[in-house]
Ligand code: HEM
Ligand code: HEM
């Protein structure tokens with residue numbers, strides 16, 4: 001057995017190296033039909049070369065530019081996606097703050113089961129992951145994919161049914177979890193009977209994007225499209241296999257659990273976030289990304305390595321050595337993909353610091369992209385056995401988790417929504433000052449959250465490894481840091497309320513409509529600055 | 533990259549490869565093993581208690597997977613020997629957990645074998661461990677002026693319960709404690725080769 005397993009591991013490692021080498025060869029010898037000029041696919045004819053941001057008074061492109069030719073039903077779909085996404089954000093954040101407070105005020109709200117820590121935390125996770133981030137991410141795809149392909153969204157009705165089914169199923173899911181019915185595995189708590197509806201909703205999301213791709217009026221599929229298309233097929237496959245009732249059990253089920261949970265992050269939320277960042281950063285700045293060929297390496301290395309890293313959640317556990325080692329190796333290999341994306345996105349955003357000053361959406365997105373790099377490099381380190389021994393069972397992991405899902409994915413979504421909604425509705429944000437308030441609240445709040453838990457988690461891990469100290473010390477040492485997290489989390493939540501209020505006024509209040517199409521013609525004759 | 537279909541096919545194939553490694557491979561090794569002689573299947577009451585453990589979300593703070601002495605002093609803390617896949621053959625769903633806001637519980641039945649201790653601790657953890665941050669679960673109990681014949685009265689210190697009342701365990705609390713007391717993997721380890729020996733493996737392989 002040892003021989004065959006060792007061989008398998010060596011084989012997979014060698015195969016990965018060969019695959020990367022082959023990929024690099026293919027890219028450098030231009031086997032893929034892409035050229036650097038394809039990177040300009042984010043710009044319309046003659047566009048680019050200047051700031052494009054409907055929230056900024058410095059934007060050269062007319063702020064009026066509501067997407068031309070948007071159908072009413074497509075617009076309604078996007079509004080439903082973003083409004084429900086934001087509602088899940090608000091609920092999810094409130095659950096998060098309650099869960100956080102309960103960890104240092106344990107006798108608060110102990111009177112009823114739905115309010116206990118275990119349930120609040122589960123409501124928090126499911127609301128923010130399957131509600132806020134998934135709906136927001138797919139909503140962004142519903143705008144970006146047709147926009148890039150220069151057609152309108154096809155089969156909008158499917159998408160709309162998907163939005164309704166997904167929201168109702170998730171609502172049912174969180175209600176039953178609050179009542180005490182859940183499937184018992186982390187990230188898979190929603191009962192499988194309800195998951196069926198989520199799977200149906202997810203399929204309704206994938207179909208319109210396929211049709212839109214088929215109907216596209218451009219030949220080349222921009223990198224954003226690669227991530228979105230892969231993710232929309234990965235997720236249903238993962239979700240269905242992991243939720244099949246009665247198939248998995250015991251320690252084996254733990255491998256399926258973490259294969260799924262990691263891939264929700266790596267093959268669902270990460271591509272949704274990266275796809276959006278690959279569009280908004282060049283679009284807003286008005287210059288293409290640094291190296292379009294490099295984005296191929298980033299994408300394929302993610303598909304190859306990130307799908308195999310799930311067992312880094314079970315290091316030192318009751319699962320075979322070879323599968324853990326495989327995941328550790330591939331976690332470190334992920335550095336290749338992460339650096340490729342980083343070079344592409346950060347050289348552009350950091351080389352244009354003027355745009356950070358002038359565009360709040362860019363600030364959100366570009367900062368989020370930087371958080372992706374940091375979260376991933378941190379993750380590769382956390383997967384190393386010696387490091388994981390300290391951090392595995394501690395709040396350090398929770399800090400990393402929020403650096404990824406919040407610092408990266410949520411921040412990219414916020415920026416994207418600020419950019420997209422004026423284009424979708426033809427209305428300006430009613431309270432522009434609130435965008436900046438939102439930004440600083442969540443940046444400050446998150447900094448406190450992350451720093452507190454990183455320090456507290458590390459101390460917790462060190463105490464737990466020290467046999468001369470009572471285990472209780474490892475718990476006591478975290479308490480001031482848990483309180484710090486509550487403070488940071490509260491600031492973040494206030495930021496989310498500010499965001500939601502801005503959104504509410506945009507739809508419900510009497511807001512300024514942009515002047516009809518002023519200046520659009522100017523923009524189209526302007527010559528783009530050459531080079532980048 | 534101008535075509536969607538090849539992209540979708542290749543990315544799904546890569547996911548299939550990963551699934552083969554991470555899900556199918558371990559399943560072939562683990563799912564065929566026998567239950568250890570020292571491990572009893574759960575009784576109905578213990579299964580009910582396990583469902584309560586899941587429903588209350590205990591897993592978010594408690595792991596059930598002691599690490600090896602080469603990696604960490606889990607054994608010295610009384611949490612038990614390193615666990616192997618054989619220890620979990622009756623577990624569905626698995627409850628390995630990834631957090632130790634509280635201690636590991638895989639052998640809590642051996643470490644803390646008193647029903648009264650657990651009932652008191654669930655009613656009010658701070659009655660036993662003053663600095664604990666574990667939630668109290670008073671709703672799994674009833675406060676009664678007069679306990680009935682077959683009531684299990686919990687020995688909660690007077691200052692932690694309503695004046696003049698007894699604390700009586702509801703069925704959910706009794707089942708949950710039944711489950712906790714069943715957590716005892718002190719029999720000899722079986723199929724150690726199937727756990728992660730990456731910290732001990734210097735001489736092996
Ligand atoms: C190269 C990239 C990355 C690697 C190698 C990596 C690795 C890891 C490792 C080793 C853990 C800790 C497991 C444990 O000790 O329990 C972890 C946890 C986590 N990571 Fe990452 N990470 C990466 C990027 C990301 C990104 C981009 C996100 C968000 C989109 C993310 C989200 C999370 C979450 C949510 C958890 C906590 C899971 C849980 O316990 O519920 N990670 N990651
Ligand atoms: C809206 C963006 C947010 C997202 C996407 C998010 C996501 C997550 C995820 C994925 C986890 C699981 C981490 C793990 O298992 O390692 C988690 C846990 C948690 N989050 Fe958040 N979170 C967000 C905001 C917040 C806020 C504002 C708070 C307030 C303090 C908060 C408090 C918590 C707490 C207390 C836990 C449980 C940690 C534990 O089990 O010890 N989160 N969150």
Ligand SMILES: [Fe+2]
Nearest residue numbers: 262309310312
């Ligand atoms: Fe992971």
